[in-house]
Amino acid sequence: MAFDIKICGLKTEPALEAALAGGASHVGFIFFEKSPRNITPADAGRLRQQAAGRAAAVAVTVDADDAALDHIVATMAPDMLQFHGRETPERVAELKMRYRLPVMKAFAIREAVDLAAIAPYRGIADRFLFDAKPPAGSQLPGGNGVSFDWRLLAGLDAEVDYMLSGGLNAANIGDAIRFANPPGIDISSGVESAPGIKDVALIEDFFQAVRAGESRAA
Ligand SMILES: O=C(O)c1ccccc1N[C@@H]1O[C@H](COP(=O)(O)O)[C@@H](O)[C@H]1O
Numbered sequence: 001m002a003f004d005i006k007i008c009g010l011k012t013e014p015a016l017e018a019a020l021a022g023g024a025s026h027v028g029f030i031f032f033e034k035s036p037r038n039i040t041p042a043d044a045g046r047l048r049q050q051a052a053g054r055a056a057a058v059a060v061t062v063d064a065d066d067a068a069l070d071h072i073v074a075t076m077a078p079d080m081l082q083f084h085g086r087e088t089p090e091r092v093a094e095l096k097m098r099y100r101l102p103v104m105k106a107f108a109i110r111e112a113v114d115l116a117a118i119a120p121y122r123g124i125a126d127r128f129l130f131d132a133k134p135p136a137g138s139q140l141p142g143g144n145g146v147s148f149d150w151r152l153l154a155g156l157d158a159e160v161d162y163m164l165s166g167g168l169n170a171a172n173i174g175d176a177i178r179f180a181n182p183p184g185i186d187i188s189s190g191v192e193s194a195p196g197i198k199d200v201a202l203i204e205d206f207f208q209a210v211r212a213g214e215s216r217a218a
Helices: 013-022 041-051 066-076 089-099 112-121 150-155 173-180 200-217
Strands: 004-007 026-031 056-061 080-083 103-109 127-132 162-165 184-187 192-194
Touching: 004 013, 004 162, 004 200, 013 026, 013 041, 013 200, 026 041, 026 066, 026 184, 041 056, 041 066, 056 066, 066 089, 080 089, 089 103, 089 112, 103 112, 112 127, 112 150, 127 184, 150 162, 150 173, 173 184, 173 200
Parallel strands: 004 026, 004 184, 026 056, 056 080, 080 103, 103 127, 127 162, 162 184
Antiparallel strands: none
């Protein structure tokens, strides 16, 4: 596949195996208690061994403190950290130095001006993740299954490395690839049968739709 694919919010061996068999480049584990996808560092550590050498294991956190991050990094040994909260550029730089791991910083996008928020993180974050703004009342900063207007990404500097996320699924991934031609995509609730319950058949359908979308774009 020409771009990276991250399947996020994994909690079980069958779902992780479906993601790896489908060709995921990244697999994500959520450390956020309010999320139906929350996992303990110990369980994520066991699962990440299944992914070793096959996909990068990403630890997703939201404004986590040093103690929580120390525990996650020591127990799970992620290949990458994803910051999905209000982490400042200074905090991202500090954590990148502390753990010596590549970092992906998430941004909530609704309109073109929201993309300007990445400016102070350039040269600090290794990659960006563009997700939709959470719906009013949501307790989750991500994993809400809502999309933003992918055409906004057409205005981005071509050097910006990012993953497109937010409300992706087998039905819309073809359009997302066509409109945004992203260097990476990230999906969570679009391959679930219920919040936090990954569905192997939906994961397989998603990879099939990605391949179909890719060949149409080629
Ligand atoms: O998925 C979650 O529960 C979550 C919780 C806290 C921070 C980030 C979270 N998920 C991230 O959001 C994207 C988009 O999710 P979706 O595809 O719209 O459901 C997901 O891939 C994670 O990176």
